[in-house]
Amino acid sequence: MSLYSKTxxxxxxxxxxxxxSSRELVNSVFDRIEKVDPKINAFVLTxxxxxxxxxxxxxxxxxxxxxxxxxxGIPVGIKDNLxxxxxxxxxxxxxxxxxxxxxxxxxxxxxxxxxxxxVGNLNxxxxxxxxxxxxxxxxSCKNPWNLEYIPGGSSGGSAAAVSADEVIMALGSDTGGSIxxxxxxxxxxxxxxxxxxxxxxxxxxxxxxxDQIGPIxxxxxxxxxxxxxxxGHDSFDSTAVHTDVPxxxxxxxxxxxxxxxxxxxEYFVDGMDSEVESAVKNAIKKFSELGCEPxxxxxxxxxxxxxxxxxxxxxxxxxxxxxFDGVRYGFRAEESDDLIDMYFRTKSAGFGAEVKRRILLGxxxxxxxxxxxxxxxxxxxxxxxxxxxxxxxDKADCIITPxxxxxxxxxGEKLNDPLTMYLSxxxxxxxxxxxxxxxxxxxxxxxxxxxxxxxIIGKPFxxxxxxxxxxxxxxxxxFHKAKPNLV
Amino acid sequence: xxxxEKDVDYISKLARIYxxxxxxRNFTTQLDSILEYVDKLNELDTSDIxxxxxxxxxxxxMRDDTVKKIWDTELAIRQSPLxxxxxxxxAKVIE
Numbered sequence: 001m002s003l004y005s006k007t008x009x010x011x012x013x014x015x016x017x018x019x020x021s022s023r024e025l026v027n028s029v030f031d032r033i034e035k036v037d038p039k040i041n042a043f044v045l046t047x048x049x050x051x052x053x054x055x056x057x058x059x060x061x062x063x064x065x066x067x068x069x070x071x072x073g074i075p076v077g078i079k080d081n082l083x084x085x086x087x088x089x090x091x092x093x094x095x096x097x098x099x100x101x102x103x104x105x106x107x108x109x110x111x112x113x114x115x116x117x118x119v120g121n122l123n124x125x126x127x128x129x130x131x132x133x134x135x136x137x138x139x140s141c142k143n144p145w146n147l148e149y150i151p152g153g154s155s156g157g158s159a160a161a162v163s164a165d166e167v168i169m170a171l172g173s174d175t176g177g178s179i180x181x182x183x184x185x186x187x188x189x190x191x192x193x194x195x196x197x198x199x200x201x202x203x204x205x206x207x208x209x210x211d212q213i214g215p216i217x218x219x220x221x222x223x224x225x226x227x228x229x230x231x232g233h234d235s236f237d238s239t240a241v242h243t244d245v246p247x248x249x250x251x252x253x254x255x256x257x258x259x260x261x262x263x264x265x266e267y268f269v270d271g272m273d274s275e276v277e278s279a280v281k282n283a284i285k286k287f288s289e290l291g292c293e294p295x296x297x298x299x300x301x302x303x304x305x306x307x308x309x310x311x312x313x314x315x316x317x318x319x320x321x322x323x324f325d326g327v328r329y330g331f332r333a334e335e336s337d338d339l340i341d342m343y344f345r346t347k348s349a350g351f352g353a354e355v356k357r358r359i360l361l362g363x364x365x366x367x368x369x370x371x372x373x374x375x376x377x378x379x380x381x382x383x384x385x386x387x388x389x390x391x392x393x394d395k396a397d398c399i400i401t402p403x404x405x406x407x408x409x410x411x412g413e414k415l416n417d418p419l420t421m422y423l424s425x426x427x428x429x430x431x432x433x434x435x436x437x438x439x440x441x442x443x444x445x446x447x448x449x450x451x452x453x454x455x456i457i458g459k460p461f462x463x464x465x466x467x468x469x470x471x472x473x474x475x476x477x478x479f480h481k482a483k484p485n486l487v
Numbered sequence: 488x489x490x491x492e493k494d495v496d497y498i499s500k501l502a503r504i505y506x507x508x509x510x511x512r513n514f515t516t517q518l519d520s521i522l523e524y525v526d527k528l529n530e531l532d533t534s535d536i537x538x539x540x541x542x543x544x545x546x547x548x549m550r551d552d553t554v555k556k557i558w559d560t561e562l563a564i565r566q567s568p569l570x571x572x573x574x575x576x577x578a579k580v581i582e
Contacts, residue, residue: 085558085562086562098566098568099566100562100566102558102559102562102563102566103557103558103559103563195541195542195543196542196543209540209541235550236557238545238548239541239543239545241543241545301531303527304527304528304530304531306524307524307525307526307527307528308528310521310525311525311528318502322502326568327567327575327577328566328567328575329566329567329568330566330568331568332568332569336578337578338578338579339577339578339579339580340503341578342577342578343503344503344504344505345505347502347503347504348504348505348506351504353510353513356504356506356510356514357514357517357518359502359504360495360498360499360502360504360514360518361518361521361522363498363501363502364494364498364518364522367497367498367501374525376538377528377529377533378525378528379538379539379540380533380536380537380538380539381528381531381533381536382538382539383536383537383538383539384531384533384536386539386542418517418521419517419520419521419524422521434542435541435542435543460542
């Protein structure tokens with residue numbers, strides 16, 4: 001088995017025993033990238049020279065017997081909206097053309113401190129706005145399981161790269177499902193941590209009350225490992241909370257017998273894709289075999305989540321993206337009559353259609369006379385959605401649902417129909433509104449050999465419990481071991 | 488409450504975005520259908536519900552007021568697409 005196809009926990013054992021060097025591993029990963037990325041387009045940039053330099057440093061430390069971090073020598077991909085000092089960060093957008101991080105995001109610096117090697121930036125929907133990775137200014141990323149299909153979004157590059165063994169693990173960000181949906185459509189494991197678990201400092205903001213950085217990995221153990229590395233309080237992000245970060249990997253083991261698994265009836269409705277439904281129902285059966293007890297719960301406000309989300313997220317986005325004015329960084333339109341005209345021309349040429357659409361929608365719902373009718377109303381509905389989960393967690397320890405209502409769809413299929421695209425986020429969005437932790441894991445394949453995933457939702461800061469639940473399922477199944485055929 | 492091209496004109500001005508005629512047409516139709524969809528929130532009586540801004544029980548977060556060097560200002564300043572002598576160049580603002 002090639003080095004690039006292994007998991008981080010397998011590789012750490014080989015690296016720590018010095019059976020392999022980090023240089024060999026980095027070379028193996030870059031060989032893979034060079035071979036398959038022209039088909040997949042998961043990367044917007046790679047830095048082999050810097051990666052090898054970091055690998056040699058780690059190898060030298062190990063040779064001298066010095067202590068190394070939890071991910072020393074492991075190649076990791078970074079979503080293109082996370083800053084890394086001196087490296088380009090473009091959010092998949094023309095408007096950030098030429099921008100280089102002037103500092104490093106906290107999650108990325110924790111990664112580098114653990115010895116991980118950030119090999120490059122991964123493709124994404126422009127400013128993380130999209131569910132298909134088609135709105136990137138660098139062209140669509142493709143699903144490694146079938147190159148005519150979308151990988152999901154917005155962290156499509158992160159999920160596709162992990163699935164295609166182009167990186168060992170990756171960081172994504174999740175505002176309305178942007179880690180979990182692509183992870184499930186590409187057959188890998190993705191976690192959106194509790195809002196506040198991971199610092200957002202250095203993550204280019206989309207919707208600040210919903211955004212959260214999280215790990216995308218080949219299996220649950222790697223997910224626990226990477227989450228441990230990036231979590232924790234940060235004085236640069238006042239919403240990154242002061243709570244202990246458990247040693248997630250050591251908490252994976254142990255039985256889940258007696259665990260009450262909530263099944264929300266609102267998530268299993270008519271019109272849902274039958275193959276997705278049967279894969280998730282089979283997974284629930286598997287949990288029963290493992291001694292868990294499925295209980296029906298109700299999340300009655302689910303049908304209002306998309307409406308509330310697209311008001312709150314676009315409102316916050318219209319405010320966050322106002323900063324791209326062509327003065328201090330990034331792209332500036334060349335000819336203009338005056339300063340205001342320069343702003344107009346820069347934004348018009350720099351932003352793509354989906355970003356413009358969301359800025360306009362957000363501007364509208366915040367505009368004079370509409371604030372109460374839209375933004376405040378949506379924030380009140382957000383309270384109701386959160387209360388639904390509070391009540392469901394009185395009856396259940398965790399909640400299981402499909403990650404997406406369908407498997408991956410074809411490239412171009414929904415691109416010109418934004419409302420239909422937004423509706424595909426139905427299962428992931430409520431969790432961001434409620435700020436809960438949630439892990440997406442593979443749970444089946446369709447007849448066309450496209451992956452299907454489910455999500456396990458937990459109470460705030462119960463990442464350890466949902467990881468343990470996912471780990472028990474993974475050990476009892478083989479879905480995570482399947483690889484796309486890319487030769 | 489139908490959303491019209493006049494609305495698109497108004498908000499694109501607020502957002503400082505020029506739109507082509509085609510964009511204007513598309514966005515009018517698309518935003519109209521999105522806004523019609525989000526109107527379903529009005530089915531809910533929320534008069535007694537408190538709004539949620541974010542889910543954390545946070546109030547003010549304080550830290551000691553100490554000077555720290557957190558990044559290289561040169562690197563931050565040098566990002567500008569147009570500058571001279573460490574100053575950003577823009578069109579004249581005050582006549």
